Amino acid sequence: MKKISLLVLLFVSGYLPAQTLTNNGASLTITNGSSLQINGDFENINGSVDNSGDMYVTGNWSSSTLSGFLLQGTTGTVTFNGTALQQIGGTSRTAFNNLTIGSNTELQFLSSVGGQLTLSGALLALNNNDMILGGSASIVGANSSNYIITNGSGRLKQYVANSNIYFPIGTLNSFLPIRLKNNGVLDTYGARVFEDVLSNGTIGSTIPEIDHCVNASWSLLENVSGGSDLSVTTYWTNANENASFDRTMAGIGHYTSGSWVAQAAQSSTGSPIHSVTRTGISNPGIFAVGDVNSPMAITLDLIIDLKAFLEGPFNGSSMNPSTSAGFLPLGQPYNVAPWNYAGTENVPAVPNANIVDWVLIELRDAANAGSANPSSIIAQQAGFVLNDGSVVSTDGISNMQFDGIVNQNLYVVVYHRNHLGIISANALIQSGGTYTYDFTTAAGQAFGSSPAQKEIASGVFGMFGGDLNSNGNIGPADKTTWTAQAGTSSYTTADANLDGEVDNRDKNDITLQNVGKGSYVPE
Numbered sequence: 001m002k003k004i005s006l007l008v009l010l011f012v013s014g015y016l017p018a019q020t021l022t023n024n025g026a027s028l029t030i031t032n033g034s035s036l037q038i039n040g041d042f043e044n045i046n047g048s049v050d051n052s053g054d055m056y057v058t059g060n061w062s063s064s065t066l067s068g069f070l071l072q073g074t075t076g077t078v079t080f081n082g083t084a085l086q087q088i089g090g091t092s093r094t095a096f097n098n099l100t101i102g103s104n105t106e107l108q109f110l111s112s113v114g115g116q117l118t119l120s121g122a123l124l125a126l127n128n129n130d131m132i133l134g135g136s137a138s139i140v141g142a143n144s145s146n147y148i149i150t151n152g153s154g155r156l157k158q159y160v161a162n163s164n165i166y167f168p169i170g171t172l173n174s175f176l177p178i179r180l181k182n183n184g185v186l187d188t189y190g191a192r193v194f195e196d197v198l199s200n201g202t203i204g205s206t207i208p209e210i211d212h213c214v215n216a217s218w219s220l221l222e223n224v225s226g227g228s229d230l231s232v233t234t235y236w237t238n239a240n241e242n243a244s245f246d247r248t249m250a251g252i253g254h255y256t257s258g259s260w261v262a263q264a265a266q267s268s269t270g271s272p273i274h275s276v277t278r279t280g281i282s283n284p285g286i287f288a289v290g291d292v293n294s295p296m297a298i299t300l301d302l303i304i305d306l307k308a309f310l311e312g313p314f315n316g317s318s319m320n321p322s323t324s325a326g327f328l329p330l331g332q333p334y335n336v337a338p339w340n341y342a343g344t345e346n347v348p349a350v351p352n353a354n355i356v357d358w359v360l361i362e363l364r365d366a367a368n369a370g371s372a373n374p375s376s377i378i379a380q381q382a383g384f385v386l387n388d389g390s391v392v393s394t395d396g397i398s399n400m401q402f403d404g405i406v407n408q409n410l411y412v413v414v415y416h417r418n419h420l421g422i423i424s425a426n427a428l429i430q431s432g433g434t435y436t437y438d439f440t441t442a443a444g445q446a447f448g449s450s451p452a453q454k455e456i457a458s459g460v461f462g463m464f465g466g467d468l469n470s471n472g473n474i475g476p477a478d479k480t481t482w483t484a485q486a487g488t489s490s491y492t493t494a495d496a497n498l499d500g501e502v503d504n505r506d507k508n509d510i511t512l513q514n515v516g517k518g519s520y521v522p523e
Helices: 002-010 476-485 504-514
Strands: 013-016 020-024 027-030 035-038 041-045 048-051 054-057 061-063 077-080 086-090 094-096 098-101 105-107 111-113 116-119 131-133 138-140 156-160 165-167 178-182 187-194 198-200 203-206 213-222 230-236 250-256 259-261 274-281 286-291 302-307 355-366 377-386 390-392 400-402 409-416 419-423 429-431 434-438 454-457 460-462
Touching: 041 054, 048 054, 156 165, 156 178, 178 187, 178 213, 213 230, 230 286, 250 274, 302 355, 302 409, 377 400, 409 434, 476 504
Parallel strands: 013 035, 020 041, 027 048, 035 054, 041 061, 054 077, 061 086, 077 098, 086 105, 094 111, 098 116, 111 131, 116 138, 131 156, 302 434
Antiparallel strands: 156 187, 165 178, 178 230, 187 213, 198 203, 213 286, 230 274, 250 259, 250 286, 302 390, 302 400, 355 377, 355 409, 377 390, 409 419, 429 434, 454 460
């Protein structure tokens, strides 16, 4: 074997007609500008290969190095160019620099590429083994005929930062790639895809609504748990769509916490390869595409453009943001009595410097405001109120969107943890697909037999502050709540002006000024 090594060093190219080239403990060197054609199998048994040139293999590749990874740190290219199925295997990992798949190839052992993986008129099947791309590695040549088949538990693993990273994966039958972008903690993600959509993500039976889905599920894993903020884009063709799937009302379902979580329906883009995108994914898992008749997509028919002021933080022209106090929680606070709201709204960080606090919004479908009791609730959602009174979703910018059907008239309720809840006195009117309501323009914008809102500046109205025990009335019990929390600095109901401190201003300037007031929201 040492003689073979010398031949490769001396000549620009070497041709080895042997059926199997076995390197049993020797050092094989291919210099820059040189090439080695192996017309058969290559087997490395605890030897080393320093490849700065080109190696061509028509048979199988096997590495059994006892320490380190074969080819690690080299700069050359290995090309598989046989005429029959080739294998990359052995008992230890091969760390290719550049790898060209010019013939259908399958992995029999974990492998990696540090430079460029080229798919040249061939498929790479992973079986139960991972193909890992280094942080600066890339894939070229991938298309519907040249891709990576995830036909077992093996995954294509790539480093994903805040730019789009394409995973050209598919099944034995179909090219079903996925694209990731990560705005969170940078990490390596492993992806595979399989045909079917299962009730429990990767196990269980086919979902009953499979006819309304793309016949595929994408599975993602992150190397280090936590910190993800992924944008996920899935791709498919007409051939992958089941008979009743409507790609104009599609969404990416995310299997997490034991159930499929739907996405707002959208029309897919592209043809003949279609795609949809879902953002804000914090925990990778299983993803599938379906329409509104599946668990993957829902219609968000009700877009609410809403405005309301809170008396406590109002400074004469707007509200003081609470984020400067440092106490605003990242999860919605209405999962306790009296609201007992089970929503899971949360944010990785406060998304907008103008946020004042969390609010809970309810939509009620009734003949009039007085009859809009709890039995008329059609949707609930927690969001943020900004310093100008705008009520927005958890992204800190967008109008809130709800899934629901209005059969009579639509009324909106605003709850806050230490202000009296209000309900719109008038039905919301839709214009251009959006329902708009402004509570701040008149006291009568809130339903009630006496003013349900307070004039907090000339011609400006807001919700009464001081309901410190959140029971819908302001009275002696609220002073008791204040006394128990006085002197504290935290996110607490006794902080009526939302400055992060429980002091006399909360009691004297707000709570005691509003004693005797109560909410007119029908309960």
